[in-house]
Structures are given as C-alpha cells and as structure tokens.
Amino acid sequence: MATMASLFLKTPGPSQYLPKTHKTHFVLPQHIPLSWRSRYRAGPLAAARIRCGLIEPDGGKLVELVVEETQRDLKRRQALSLPQIKLSKIDIQWVHVLSEGWASPLKGFMRESEFLQTLHFNSLRLGDGSVVNMSVPIVLAIDDSNKNNIGDSSSVALVDDKDNPIAILNDVEIYKHNKEERTARTWGTTAPGLPYAEQAITHAGNWLIGGDLEVIEPIKYHDGLDRFRLSPAELRDEFTRRNADAVFAFQLRNPVHNGHALLMTDTRRRLLEMGYKNPILLLHPLGGYTKADDVPLEWRMKQHEMVLEDGVLDPETTVVSIFPSPMHYAGPTEVQWHAKARINAGANFYIVGRDPAGMGHPLEKRDLYDADHGKKVLSMAPGLERLNILPFKVAAYDKTKNGMAFFDPSRPQDFLFISGTKMRALAKNKESPPDGFMCPGGWKVLVDYYDSLTPSENGSVPEPVPV
Amino acid sequence: MATMASLFLKTPGPSQYLPKTHKTHFVLPQHIPLSWRSRYRAGPLAAARIRCGLIEPDGGKLVELVVEETQRDLKRRQALSLPQIKLSKIDIQWVHVLSEGWASPLKGFMRESEFLQTLHFNSLRLGDGSVVNMSVPIVLAIDDSNKNNIGDSSSVALVDDKDNPIAILNDVEIYKHNKEERTARTWGTTAPGLPYAEQAITHAGNWLIGGDLEVIEPIKYHDGLDRFRLSPAELRDEFTRRNADAVFAFQLRNPVHNGHALLMTDTRRRLLEMGYKNPILLLHPLGGYTKADDVPLEWRMKQHEMVLEDGVLDPETTVVSIFPSPMHYAGPTEVQWHAKARINAGANFYIVGRDPAGMGHPLEKRDLYDADHGKKVLSMAPGLERLNILPFKVAAYDKTKNGMAFFDPSRPQDFLFISGTKMRALAKNKESPPDGFMCPGGWKVLVDYYDSLTPSENGSVPEPVPV
Numbered sequence: 001m002a003t004m005a006s007l008f009l010k011t012p013g014p015s016q017y018l019p020k021t022h023k024t025h026f027v028l029p030q031h032i033p034l035s036w037r038s039r040y041r042a043g044p045l046a047a048a049r050i051r052c053g054l055i056e057p058d059g060g061k062l063v064e065l066v067v068e069e070t071q072r073d074l075k076r077r078q079a080l081s082l083p084q085i086k087l088s089k090i091d092i093q094w095v096h097v098l099s100e101g102w103a104s105p106l107k108g109f110m111r112e113s114e115f116l117q118t119l120h121f122n123s124l125r126l127g128d129g130s131v132v133n134m135s136v137p138i139v140l141a142i143d144d145s146n147k148n149n150i151g152d153s154s155s156v157a158l159v160d161d162k163d164n165p166i167a168i169l170n171d172v173e174i175y176k177h178n179k180e181e182r183t184a185r186t187w188g189t190t191a192p193g194l195p196y197a198e199q200a201i202t203h204a205g206n207w208l209i210g211g212d213l214e215v216i217e218p219i220k221y222h223d224g225l226d227r228f229r230l231s232p233a234e235l236r237d238e239f240t241r242r243n244a245d246a247v248f249a250f251q252l253r254n255p256v257h258n259g260h261a262l263l264m265t266d267t268r269r270r271l272l273e274m275g276y277k278n279p280i281l282l283l284h285p286l287g288g289y290t291k292a293d294d295v296p297l298e299w300r301m302k303q304h305e306m307v308l309e310d311g312v313l314d315p316e317t318t319v320v321s322i323f324p325s326p327m328h329y330a331g332p333t334e335v336q337w338h339a340k341a342r343i344n345a346g347a348n349f350y351i352v353g354r355d356p357a358g359m360g361h362p363l364e365k366r367d368l369y370d371a372d373h374g375k376k377v378l379s380m381a382p383g384l385e386r387l388n389i390l391p392f393k394v395a396a397y398d399k400t401k402n403g404m405a406f407f408d409p410s411r412p413q414d415f416l417f418i419s420g421t422k423m424r425a426l427a428k429n430k431e432s433p434p435d436g437f438m439c440p441g442g443w444k445v446l447v448d449y450y451d452s453l454t455p456s457e458n459g460s461v462p463e464p465v466p467v
Numbered sequence: 468m469a470t471m472a473s474l475f476l477k478t479p480g481p482s483q484y485l486p487k488t489h490k491t492h493f494v495l496p497q498h499i500p501l502s503w504r505s506r507y508r509a510g511p512l513a514a515a516r517i518r519c520g521l522i523e524p525d526g527g528k529l530v531e532l533v534v535e536e537t538q539r540d541l542k543r544r545q546a547l548s549l550p551q552i553k554l555s556k557i558d559i560q561w562v563h564v565l566s567e568g569w570a571s572p573l574k575g576f577m578r579e580s581e582f583l584q585t586l587h588f589n590s591l592r593l594g595d596g597s598v599v600n601m602s603v604p605i606v607l608a609i610d611d612s613n614k615n616n617i618g619d620s621s622s623v624a625l626v627d628d629k630d631n632p633i634a635i636l637n638d639v640e641i642y643k644h645n646k647e648e649r650t651a652r653t654w655g656t657t658a659p660g661l662p663y664a665e666q667a668i669t670h671a672g673n674w675l676i677g678g679d680l681e682v683i684e685p686i687k688y689h690d691g692l693d694r695f696r697l698s699p700a701e702l703r704d705e706f707t708r709r710n711a712d713a714v715f716a717f718q719l720r721n722p723v724h725n726g727h728a729l730l731m732t733d734t735r736r737r738l739l740e741m742g743y744k745n746p747i748l749l750l751h752p753l754g755g756y757t758k759a760d761d762v763p764l765e766w767r768m769k770q771h772e773m774v775l776e777d778g779v780l781d782p783e784t785t786v787v788s789i790f791p792s793p794m795h796y797a798g799p800t801e802v803q804w805h806a807k808a809r810i811n812a813g814a815n816f817y818i819v820g821r822d823p824a825g826m827g828h829p830l831e832k833r834d835l836y837d838a839d840h841g842k843k844v845l846s847m848a849p850g851l852e853r854l855n856i857l858p859f860k861v862a863a864y865d866k867t868k869n870g871m872a873f874f875d876p877s878r879p880q881d882f883l884f885i886s887g888t889k890m891r892a893l894a895k896n897k898e899s900p901p902d903g904f905m906c907p908g909g910w911k912v913l914v915d916y917y918d919s920l921t922p923s924e925n926g927s928v929p930e931p932v933p934v
Contacts, residue, residue, distance in 0.1 A: 113847065119655075120602075120799065120844055122587050131849070135587075176837060181655035188586075188648035190657050332587065370643060377587055380580065382598070382849065 054236055054247070055348040055386065058132040059105025062232055062344060065167075066099050066215045075216050079157035079165035083150045085142055085209070087158050087166060090200045093288040094138050095158065095167055096219035096324045100231035102341040105132060109140040111210030112175040119185040122336055123382040133383030135336035136186060136328055140169075141177050143205030150174070156209070165216055172211035177204065187330050188369075193362030195291035196328045219324075225301060229287065230321040232345040238319055239280055239346045246271050246279040248349035248390065249342040251356075253286045253294055253327060254420055255303045255446055257438040259395030259404040261312040266406075267351060267390060268317060281318045282347055286338075288326035291359075295424075297322070299449040306441035329359045331369035332377035339378055343387055352378055353392035403436035424450075521703055521714070522815040522853065525599040526572025529699055529811060532634075533566050533682045542683050546624035546632035550617045552609055552676070554625050554633060557667045560755040561605050562625065562634055563686035563791045567698035569808040572599060576607040578677030579642040586652040589803055590849040600850030602803035603653060603795055607636075608644050610672030617641070623676070632683055639678035644671065654797050655836075660829030662758035663795045686791075692768060696754065697788040699812040705786055706813045711747040713738050715816035715857065716809040718823075720753045720761055720794060721887055722770045722913055724905040725871040726862030728779040733873075734818060734857060735784060748785045749814055753805075755793035758826075762891075764789070766916040773908035796826045798836035799844035806845055810854055819845055820859035870903035891917075 057063075067075050087095065097103055105126065110118065115137055117124050122135040140158075142150075150156055150172070158167045179201050184190050187197070220226045230238065239247050248267055252260070264281050271279035285304065287297050295303070304320060307313065325341065328334045334357035339350045356374035358367055375391045378384065397416040398405035407415055418426075418437060426433055427446040437443075524530075534542050554562065564570055572593065577585065582604055584591050589602040607625075609617075617623055617639070625634040646668050651657050654664070687693050697705065706714050715734055719727070731748050738746035752771065754764050762770075771787060774780065792808065795801045801824035806817045823841040825834055842858045845851065864883040865872035874882055885893075885904060893900055894913040904910075 113843065116799075116840060116844055117847055120589050121847070121849055123849070125847060125849070129852075178655075178837065180658075181836075184651035184655045184657060188645075188651045190651060191647075332583075369648075370645065373583060376580065377583055380584055380588075380592060382588055382590070382592070385596075 054239060054244070054346045055343055057101065057104045057232070057344045058340065058383065059126060061104070062236075063101040063104040063107055064099070064231075064233065065101075065107065065213045066218050072216055075168060075214060076165055079159070079168055079216070082155050082157040082168065083146075083153050084157045084159050084163070085140070085146055085150075085169075086163075087140075087160055088200070090289050090326050091140060091158075092160065092166060092219060093324055093326045094140070095213065095215060097288075097341075098138065098213055099167075099215040099219060100233070100324075102232060102323075102325065102344055103134070103138055104232075104344045106134070106138060108169060108213035109210045110138055110208070111173040112208075114210065115139060115175070115208065119182065121382065122333065131383045133336050133340040133381055135333045135340070135381070136330060137182060139177075139208045139210070141201070141204035142174070142207050142209050144207070146205060146209075147174055147207050150209070156211075166219075167213050167215040169209065169211040169213055172209050174207050174209050177206050177208045179204070179206075186328065186333055188333070189361070191362040191364075194329065195359075196289070196326065196330075199289060200326075223298065225287070225297065225322060228301065228320065228322045229324060230319075235282065235319065235321060236346040242280055242319075243278055244280040244346075246276040246349060247282055247345075247347040248279060248351060249282040249284055249339075249345070249347035250351045251284055251286060251323065251338045251342070253290055253300075255295060255300060255423070255438070255442065256283075256307045256312075257404065257418075257423070257442075258312065258436060259397075261307065262395050262404050262406070263351065263393060264313060264318075266393070267349070271349070279317070279349075281313070282342065282345065283313070283318055283320045284323045284342065284345075285320075286327055287322035287324050290327045291329065293424075294327075295446070295449060299445060303442045303445040306445055307439055310439035310441055312439055327357070329357060329368075331356065331358045332373045335374045335378050336381045336384065339381075339384055339387055339389070343384075348386070349388045349390055350378075351390045351392060354394070397434055397437055399434075401436075402434070521706060521711070521813045522810055524568065524571045524699070524811045525807065525850065526593060528571070529703075530568040530571040530574055531566070531698075531700065532568075532574065532680045533685050539683055542635060542681060543632055546626070546635055546683070549622050549624040549635065550613075550620050551624045551626050551630070552607070552613055552617075552636075553630075554607075554627055555667070557756050557793050558607060558625070559627065559633060559686060560791055560793045561607070562680065562682060564755075564808075565605065565680055566634075566682040566686060567700070567791075569699060569790075569792065569811055570601070570605055571699075571811045573601070573605060575636060575680035576677045577605055577675070578640040579675075581677065582606060582642070582675065586649065588849065589800065598850045600803050600807040600848055602800045602807070602848070603797060604649060606644075606675045606677070608668070608671035609641070609674050609676050611674070613672060613676075614641055614674050617676070623678075633686075634680050634682040636676065636678040636680055639676050641674050641676050644673050644675045646671070646673075653795065653800055655800070656828070658829045658831075661796065662826075663756070663793065663797075666756060667793075690765065692754070692764065692789060695768065695787065695789045696791060697786075699808075702749065702786065702788060703813040706747055706749075709747055709786075710745055711813075713743040713746040713816060714749055714814040715746060715818060716749040716751055716806075716812070716814035717818045718751055718753065718790065718805045718809070720757055720767075722762060722767060722890070722905070722909065723750075723774045723779075724885075724890070724909075725779065725903060726864075728774065729862050729871050729873070730818065730860060731780060731785075733860070734816070738816070746784070746816075748780070749809065749812065750780070750785055750787045751790045751809065751812075752787075753794055754789035754791050757794045758796065760891075761794075762913070762916060766912060770909045770912040773912055774906055777906035777908055779906055794824070796824060796835075798823070798825045799840045802841045802845050803848045803851065806848075806851055806854055806856075810851075815853070816855045816857055817845075818857045818859060821861070864901055864904055866901075868903075869901070 114124055118134050118137050123131050124134045125131050154172060155168055155170045156172055157165050158169055159165050180190055183197050187194055250264055268279050285300055342350055352375045355367060355369060355371040358369045361368045379389045394407040395404050396407045397418060398414055399416060400414050428450040430447055581591055585601050585604050590598050591601045592598050621639060622635055622637045623639055624632050625636055626632050647657055650664050654661055717731055735746050752767055809817055819842045822834060822836060822838040825836045828835045846856045861874040862871050863874045864885060865881055867881050895917040897914055
C-alpha cells in the first residue's frame, strides 16, 4: 500500500498562480464553453457556478467532535457513571462520520426535528435561515429496556461490544422510531430485502435517541487501512498543501476499471479547459457497511492500489482516501448524502454516474430506481446549489480500439457494455475480460478475491462478510 | 344556504386604519406578548413573523389558467384536433385546483422535474432561486394506449367522461409513473388500503404526463354549491373588500362542533391582542374527493350553515368557501399542501390541529402518523416560512360548564373527549351528544345524513359515495 499512501504525501511543485487564502469566492472564467456548462449541469432550474479555492463546509465551520486529548480520561470516567447504550458496528461507523464532520453542521445523532426534516425535505434549515442538504437519517435506535434504563438522564454513554466507552451523547432526546415511515421515505419502497434496513432497522429498537456527541478518541478500525481514512480536515489540509483550485470527487464502492479512469482523466482535462490550473481528484471509496455481494473494502483497496501502480491515474493529481460512511443503497436519496459529505471534505465538483447508490428491486425484476433520477435529483437538491454536478459520460469497451472509450452512438456495434454483474461473473469464473478493460494487476486482485470464497477442503464456502 | 352566501357578500363598515394597497410588508407589532409568539410557533428553527395586508401568492403572481372568453370557441375547436385523454372526477378536481392558482406557481400538471422535487423535497426551486412549498404530486396518469395515441404531439386535449373538452395541455412531457415510489414517498407507507391510492393510483396508467394547462372554461359542478367555490382571486378580492389585515384559515373535512368554534373565536381574539385590527376567518371545508366514511360535502355544508345560523361564528368576520382539492390523507405531507394553497388564497395564518390529514393505518391498529408530526413538519417546511402556523389548542367537553372549553390539565376529571369516530357513532344511533357540544340544528343535519343511509324497504343500504 506504500504507493497509495504516497499519493497524498507527495508535494507538488511550487505554484505561483493559486490563491494564498482559503477564502471562498466565486469566479466564472470567461472562456468556459457555454455548451459544456449547460451539458454538465442537469435540471432546468440549476445554474452553473464555478469556484476557486476550497468550498466552505456546510454551516460555515467543519464540525469536529473528538474531545481534546487532555480531556479523554475525564470523559472516560464520566462515561462509566452514565446509562450505557451498546453500539453496533454500523452505529460506530456513524459515530465516526459525525465525529469528523462529514455531516456538518450535525453535532450528533439526529433529534426529532432533524429527523423529520431529513425524511420530508432532505435538508435542514439552520438558525440563520440558510439550508444545508441532509438526505439520509443519521440516527441511533434504542429499545424499551435502553429507554427505561436511561430514565431522566440527560446524557448517556455509547459503548462498543466490549463495553469500552466510545462517546457521550448529551442533552438527549428520545422519540419514536417509525420504521415503516423511515424506510418508505428514505428508499421509496418498504419491500423486505433492503440490505441496510435488514441490517440496521428491521431488528432495531422502537425508539431513536438524538443528542450532541463528545467522541472520546478518534475512531480506528486497526485493519491496516486506518492510514487511508483521512478526515475532512485532513483532506482539506492535503488539498491546500497541493494548491488545489478545484477538487472533483469520485465516490465508488466497486473495483475501478479503465472506463472509470478514462472518465476521471477526462474530467480533469475539462476542468483545465475551464480555466482551473490545478484540479485534484478525490478518489473516494466508501468504507462503511456494504451488502454481502459487494467486493469488501480490503480487496477494493488492493485493487485500487494496482490500478494506481499501473499508472492509469496520475498520483500527482490524485488523492485516495476512504469515506467512512455505511451504504444505504437508497439511490437518489443517498447520492445527495454522498455529494454533501464531499463538500465538507473540500470537493466542489462531484461526478455522478448512472443509477448512483442504486440496486435491483428486492422483490421485482427491475432496478429499484430510474437510472437517471439520481443525477436529476442531485442537480435540484436543496443545499447543494454550490456544488458542481458532473454527470457521468457513458464509457464502454470499444472493440476497434481494444480499450475503454466514451460511447459513440453513431457506431453502437463497435461497443461492448460490461456491467458490474458481468465483471463479477467473469472474475468468479477466472475468465479474463477483453484486453484494456482493466489493468492486469487490478484484475488479478478480483480473481484472487473470488478465489478466496471458493469451497475449502471440508466443502464449506466462506461467506462474504460485510465490512 | 342564503346565510352562508351572505357571509362573503356582507360589507363591513369603513375602516381608516387599514392599508390601501395590497403591497405586502412586514410589521411586528411592539406589544405582542413574546410568550404567545413562541407558544404559537412550533419547531426550534422557526421565527415568528407578522404581516399586514394580504400575503403574496407563491411565485409572486397568482396563476390563472382559464382562457379568455373570446378564445374559448377557438380552443374548443383546437381540442377536437388533438389526441384526447379522458379525465376522471379526481383529475377534473385537480384541473380545477390548477386553473385557479391554488398551486401557484404551477402552470399545469407536473413535469418530471417538479414531480421529483415534490417527492424528495416537498418544494420547488424557481428560476430566481427562491423556493415554494409543494408537497403532494399534482400529476396526470395515462396508460400505454394513451401514450401511443399521443405519439409526438406536443399538445393533448383533456376531456370529461362525455368527451367534452375541458382543457388543453401544451408542451407535454411523458415520464414513468413509479406508483410504489410515489406512494412510499408521499404517504410514508405502501400498505394497501390508502383511500386516494386505491382511487387514483393503483389502477391508473404507468405513465405521467405533464405540461402547461389552458382551461377552456371555469370548472363547475352544478351541485348547488358552485357559488361557495370562490377562487383564490375571488377570496383575495373579498378579504380586500373587507379590509382584512390578517386572514386565518381553518381547513376542515368534518362537521363543525363548538370546540372548533371556540378555537376560531379564540384565535381571532388573540390576533386582535397581537395588534391586528380586522382579522378575517376563512372557514374552508375541503370539497374534492374524500373517503367513503367521511361526511359528504353536501351534508357538511348544510351542517356548517346551521352552525352559522345559530350565531356560533360571527358572519361579519367569517368567509365560508369550498376548497376544491381532493384529499390524500397523507398527514404531515398533505398538511403542507393545505397550508400552501391557503397562502395563495391570501391567508397568512393557518390553524393546524392534532394529526392533520391523518387517518388510521390501513393494516395496523394505530394512527398512520404521529399526531404531533403534522404541526412540526408544517412549522419547518420549506417555502412556508412566511406563513404563521397556529397549533390547535385542545378543546373538550367541560362537564362543569356544560360546554366546550379548552382542556385544563389541572382538572382532567372534568373533561370529556368526544372523538370524530364517537361523534359519528352517536349520530348514526340517533343519540344526542351532551348539551353544548354542537348546536342542535347542526346535530340534526348529521342525524339526517346517517338516517339517509339506513336500509330502504327492500333492505339495501345506500352506499356512502365519495364526492
């Protein structure tokens, strides 16, 4: 992993042309082709805006909830005296998300007013009347016995499965957890079989508890990947150190193939054409809960490493880091969260693909979401007006070039579409994709992953385990 | 019905103290008790605002879509040359709603961008960046054969069940009607048995068609109640003629009892205390589709007439009119629509009750919505910031006073709660409620209504039919 680590430690050369301050200001370069601006901005109501310098976090200030080192022992002792709530793995991932300010300006698990605004409006109105996007509920469920145990206490301790205190939740508010309504409004369906719902909602308690978090120490997973988990503040520092004047984020939860790489390279070229001098790519694989048939984070990171070692992406202009959020698979609702969190990490451009955060309908033989709704909803979402949305151009395997290329509708017969499902099927069967689909080192990682799932000598198949 | 008609034809005496123009301006009278302001404004993020004069319609201008009289024949002939879509009764109610600007700034059935914003954000962003509330989809469903028939035509004729042209829809856009997602995001459930869904969604076509409406003539129902169907423009004229400096709207779909009357009278008293000189009540029964076990509009209007004849409400300061919208029973989502439409009719205060637009869960033995969510969501809803939300105070039958009074929690034993269900059961059984619950004339209307449903000689019971 040395290669990836070096990606965000490498110092670019000196640069005279960049702003010295972080102050956000609007610049609309004169020479941006208008055709491109309108093409790249979906939705009738959105207007293209272009910015230099790092975008401001939502609410104006990045929220950071880890207590000072000098306070930690005190907080640990305090936690011992409080009613306790045991956190699941997903709960801890949300504590992580909140602690570093990915959900700024949220200061903890949602209280009811925030929960209701999220469900109904996908946004929160702040005290000054301004609006920030917030589309997925970040909530903590408790059961009746937890609630009784908390009684009138205004603070509770949040502990891990070994009872180690992780955080204190203050000024708590307990309210009803209407699981059906939460699910319907978040996913647009209540069909049984939604992975996140089965994992974190269906069997969760009938109450939600909100409050302000004090996180006792930075959340770590000790899985060899913590060094890739840069916080929004650390990412902002890195972008500043690199003198980025544009940051474009690419969210992914799948192996990177050459079509993705083409898209990212092409986006950088276009940003340069627009007048930006140093656009930086944030290649940002999701690291929290994923469904069992997705490729686990550990293997994806190995695959990304190989892709980078093969020189498909330029380390000088790429930062690889892990986004700690769990995955909802809530399509147009969730893509807003994915975009909003990246604003907080300093990204002002967001690449959105076909059917982002989508999946098949749990019961019916169709995609759960219209493939175009994600980018449409994202382009109209309240609180995301200052983020530039870059819809994915369709890349496919061009048989005349033996490589991935942007699809040319004038010669469809020359193109081969290799879906994620097809890619996984090939790797499972140790077959090779066409030359130029993915670098050989990256492909080998995928084959090795599926190999690790084949039956052992006693005939049992290791289950793919969600991260 | 003469009494009610006269309510909005009566001229109040001259008034020197009222603004002569409609121009909207903010006034925060100095002497409003702060305690009342905060009590009457739910939600932590909302701020009390008080206005004089009539509130501006959403989008700045009231939309009116009925074509000029001189154009009607031309439009009728044009309609004959276009592909036709047959409208259901509910579709025609929506044409009515749109034609008069209740949904301003909507100019017709929603296109996909408006539909998606409604489902996800309960609001629409306008070209100038401002936001208006829009929480229920106002859409027109068509089936495959309609779609084929329309082909590439950019306009279609909307006709009634006798093929009379009602309207022309221009610059049409056809997009998918995902009924499950629409239902889940609007109602927060997909349980079978939602009245509106069963009536207008489940068996509707798999496509939606949006566009700009030209309505050929004002929508009339010829049921003896058309004279009570004042448009937003007519209501605004009436409020202006009465020199209203505050308009408080009371949405209802049930018979009025003395608890309601107490609340309305008390609200006026409080508005006077706040410094308003001439607050006018808009008593605004919903007139569109309602579920079969609600009391039909015709009987409710008779009941309201009796209540007014009995002098329970003051005709000088009350305008009774019919709100033409169909009913969704979508609780916190729908109450926003009910409030937003009344802004367009000139109301700047909106009274919200317990569990507004709510109903029982279709499958489970519980209310579908948390009884407090309606007023909470309403108080935080985007685009409704300039509307003053007045949460309902709980009224109950005070046995010590033999009348309805605001509930006093210090002596709960003195109060009797008579729910809508209980009220209907009493009327069905020709029993009397306690004296002072409802004026005798109003009660008799209810008894007569249920009487009209009792088995006839051949033993068949007339079905209660939705309006």
